Amino acid sequence: MEKRSLQISMARARHKIVVISERCKECGICITVCPVKILDKSSLRNSRGFRYPVASDENRCIGCRLCEYSCPDLAIYIL
Amino acid sequence: MAVAVEHPLDKYVRTEKLPTLWCPGCTIGIVMTSLLRAIDQRIREGLLRRDQITFVGGIGCSARIAMYVRFDSVRTAHGRTIPLATAIKILRPEHKVIVVGGDGDICAIGGNHLLHALRRNMDLMIIIVNNMIYGMTGGQVSPTTPLKLYTTTTPYGNPEKPLNIIRLACSLGANFVARGSATHPHILQQIFYKALGKRGLALIEVLSSCPEIFGRHIGITDPVKSFMTLRDKIKVKNNPSLDESEYDWEKGFVIGVYLDKDDPGYIDNLSLLYKSLRGF
Amino acid sequence: MRIDYISGNRAIAEAAIASGLKFFAGYPITPSSDIFEYLAEELPRRGGYVIQFEDELASIYAVIGASWTCSKAMTATSGPGFSLMVEGISIAVMTETPLVIAYIMRAGPATGVPTKTGQYDVFQAEYGFHGGLPIPVFAPSNPQEAYDLTIKAFNTSEILRTPVVLLSDASIANMFGKVLIREAGEIEIIDRRSIEILRKKGCEWSLDDVYEMKCVGDGYDIYVETLTHDEKNIYRPTTDVQRRLMWRLYRKIINNREVLFEYSFHNYGNKRCRNMIITYGSTFSSVSEAVRELNKNEEDFCVFKLKTLYPINEKIFYEKTRDVDKIFVVENNVGLYVKEIRSILRDKDVISISVIDLEYPDPDEIVERVREWL
Numbered sequence: 001m002e003k004r005s006l007q008i009s010m011a012r013a014r015h016k017i018v019v020i021s022e023r024c025k026e027c028g029i030c031i032t033v034c035p036v037k038i039l040d041k042s043s044l045r046n047s048r049g050f051r052y053p054v055a056s057d058e059n060r061c062i063g064c065r066l067c068e069y070s071c072p073d074l075a076i077y078i079l
Numbered sequence: 080m081a082v083a084v085e086h087p088l089d090k091y092v093r094t095e096k097l098p099t100l101w102c103p104g105c106t107i108g109i110v111m112t113s114l115l116r117a118i119d120q121r122i123r124e125g126l127l128r129r130d131q132i133t134f135v136g137g138i139g140c141s142a143r144i145a146m147y148v149r150f151d152s153v154r155t156a157h158g159r160t161i162p163l164a165t166a167i168k169i170l171r172p173e174h175k176v177i178v179v180g181g182d183g184d185i186c187a188i189g190g191n192h193l194l195h196a197l198r199r200n201m202d203l204m205i206i207i208v209n210n211m212i213y214g215m216t217g218g219q220v221s222p223t224t225p226l227k228l229y230t231t232t233t234p235y236g237n238p239e240k241p242l243n244i245i246r247l248a249c250s251l252g253a254n255f256v257a258r259g260s261a262t263h264p265h266i267l268q269q270i271f272y273k274a275l276g277k278r279g280l281a282l283i284e285v286l287s288s289c290p291e292i293f294g295r296h297i298g299i300t301d302p303v304k305s306f307m308t309l310r311d312k313i314k315v316k317n318n319p320s321l322d323e324s325e326y327d328w329e330k331g332f333v334i335g336v337y338l339d340k341d342d343p344g345y346i347d348n349l350s351l352l353y354k355s356l357r358g359f
Numbered sequence: 360m361r362i363d364y365i366s367g368n369r370a371i372a373e374a375a376i377a378s379g380l381k382f383f384a385g386y387p388i389t390p391s392s393d394i395f396e397y398l399a400e401e402l403p404r405r406g407g408y409v410i411q412f413e414d415e416l417a418s419i420y421a422v423i424g425a426s427w428t429c430s431k432a433m434t435a436t437s438g439p440g441f442s443l444m445v446e447g448i449s450i451a452v453m454t455e456t457p458l459v460i461a462y463i464m465r466a467g468p469a470t471g472v473p474t475k476t477g478q479y480d481v482f483q484a485e486y487g488f489h490g491g492l493p494i495p496v497f498a499p500s501n502p503q504e505a506y507d508l509t510i511k512a513f514n515t516s517e518i519l520r521t522p523v524v525l526l527s528d529a530s531i532a533n534m535f536g537k538v539l540i541r542e543a544g545e546i547e548i549i550d551r552r553s554i555e556i557l558r559k560k561g562c563e564w565s566l567d568d569v570y571e572m573k574c575v576g577d578g579y580d581i582y583v584e585t586l587t588h589d590e591k592n593i594y595r596p597t598t599d600v601q602r603r604l605m606w607r608l609y610r611k612i613i614n615n616r617e618v619l620f621e622y623s624f625h626n627y628g629n630k631r632c633r634n635m636i637i638t639y640g641s642t643f644s645s646v647s648e649a650v651r652e653l654n655k656n657e658e659d660f661c662v663f664k665l666k667t668l669y670p671i672n673e674k675i676f677y678e679k680t681r682d683v684d685k686i687f688v689v690e691n692n693v694g695l696y697v698k699e700i701r702s703i704l705r706d707k708d709v710i711s712i713s714v715i716d717l718e719y720p721d722p723d724e725i726v727e728r729v730r731e732w733l
Contacts, residue, residue: 020086023097027104027290027302050103069116069264072108073098074086093582096593130579135424146582146594151575153427153583155420156450162384162417166424166432169408170382171576195413349408356403 015063016079023075024052030067102291104302106261117271135164139181141208158188197251202344210289225328245324254279256338262310279344367531370502374509381430384421389473391435391463415440419447429574435461449488457516464528475717476529496668500643502536530641568611620672632661639665648722
């Protein structure tokens with residue numbers, strides 16, 4: 001029982017990165033400030049043609065919220 | 080546009096007006112979110128009421144903050160924010176009146192009003208988002224443009240020495256004078272948090288990068304590079320002295336709280352004088 | 360109700376207090392300063408605020424700011440000061456901010472003769488600001504009218520959400536006269552918060568183009584927009600929205616012309632009015648003196664005194680001038696307002712009699728100049 005719950009928490013990322021893609025303007029500041037460098041430009045574009053960020057490995061997110069704080073467009077936040 | 084997900088700050092933003100008008104990589108948005116976080120912190124702590132916050136903005140990129148926040152907000156002509164805010168504060172003394180504007184808006188065309196607000200120690204929070212250029216009109220020289228820099232109205236280089244807002248504010252008797260930078264949002268939030276609790280005038284100069292216009296003049300138009308260039312120029316100090324406030328693009332900028340005192344503000348003085356007159 | 364012997368400026372100040380003035384911002388300028396000084400003493404005792412700002416720009420914006428807290432606000436100035444204020448008045452027109460500006464004209468241009476009178480600024484008061492949307496202008500000709508029209512100016516600004524100019528001049532400012540002062544309660548004082556009640560009840564005003572005003576402190580999301588905005592207050596840079604906005608702001612005033620237009624008609628016992636003198640402001644005193652002289656020769660002169668310079672009710676003009684042969688417009692300037700009258704009375708003989716005088720125009724000179732045309 002104990003072992004199973006541990007597995008679940010390991011499998012689920014501690015922090016969830018939420019990107020409101022429609023607000024993104026592809027400035028790249030979040031990608032640069034991320035200390036663990038897990039953000040990257042998506043291959044997809046939003047309706048205005050901007051390539052919004054996606055997390056390559058959400059599990060590595062340390063939840064520092066630097067991306068959230070440095071985003072000028074309220075387009076990214078950590079849950 | 081229907082956005083299913085909700086940003087934690089969406090409750091303070093007129094989301095129907097998003098996306099903002101600001102260029103990609105413009106850091107005015109960071110100033111706005113830092114301010115909203117500081118306000119949110121104060122509201123959650125019960126130190127501020129949401130319906131007692133008023134934003135006053137003029138004309139310019141940074142003045143648009145007043146357009147996007149979901150508080151009482153009044154926009155007015157270029158440079159005339161401070162007198163308008165003064166009147167609102169006098170008649171609604173319980174309100175926290177926040178003036179947002181750019182370096183051109185508040186220091187150039189509104190310079191006289193700034194001078195007298197500082198002299199009065201008027202109970203306002205004045206946020207000057209300094210991107211060192213006139214952004215909205217296309218890159219003309221501003222009072223804070225570095226010396227010798229090319230702008231569209233100084234094509235042979237800017238012959239004027241830039242204005243050190245910190246020194247001006249400290250010399251005229253504001254209660255709280257600080258410099259922040261949009262590249263350091265956590266520190267900025269702390270400064271805003273402190274300023275929101277002050278009586279008298281709180282003036283915060285926020286350095287901000289402008290990749291599109293200022294960047295074009297200095298040759299760095301990439302948003303990230305522009306952001307990093309400014310970040311590299313910033314030195315953080317705990318209690319910097321006034322001499323360290325030197326404003327020089329080459330030597331970099333020291334951010335921190337330059338002045339923090341608790342003199343009676345204009346509203347205190349006024350209500351004291353009127354107290355005996357009205358009996359309340 | 361009481362009768363007082365006061366100056367024109369004092370009458371304006373008294374009427375402002377009676378109207379519920381809460382905030383006055385100003386910058387000293389002759390000949391308007393005594394309004395400022397009187398209010399500075401009187402208003403704080405009644406719970407109001409009087410603040411001297413660093414210039415007229417700051418003053419007008421402070422008045423706009425005060426008005427957005429739903430407090431009645433005004434300023435007083437003269438020609439050079441008004442020139443600085445025009446920027447703010449345009450903002451007030453766009454944001455539909457109620458405010459009153461007491462404009463005490465002095466001899467100009469430039470600094471002119473600050474202590475002396477003139478009617479040089481009628482067009483500046485009406486059209487001086489960018490945007491091409493004129494605002495109501497009231498012109499008293501004696502202290503009693505200054506009192507009554509100030510109250511009307513406040514009511515108009517509140518009900519139509521517009522800046523209003525009270526156009527007085529240096530002569531009226533310092534003219535003493537008996538004034539019947541009615542206290543609040545004896546006169547109708549309209550507050551912008553009662554517009555909705557008026558709308559439901561029905562009134563003489565046309566309120567279709569006036570929106571309800573929400574102020575700072577009423578809730579948390581008022582937004583005052585200076586850019587072209589639609590009905591929901593959102594910036595829309597389209598021809599369609601611009602048209603709708605411009606016409607609404609224009610109609611708001613012009614559709615109330617019947618309520619706003621005030622005048623007085625003096626026929627001096629003549630059965631017929633063959634010759635009519637149109638005048639306004641302090642020049643009326645000289646004109647009424649001149650007409651006494653002119654009527655001695657049975658010329659049948661009458662006087663049509665305008666108390667409202669904008670908006671004009673053309674119907675009354677047509678009515679009054681139906682049987683008139685000649686119309687003389689007497690003004691203390693180079694002949695400005697006569698152009699407005701000519702644009703209304705296109706089929707009449709409208710003669711400009713401009714008598715520039717630093718005091719009241721000399722009645723003898725008016726008589727002489729009018730007789731040249733008889």
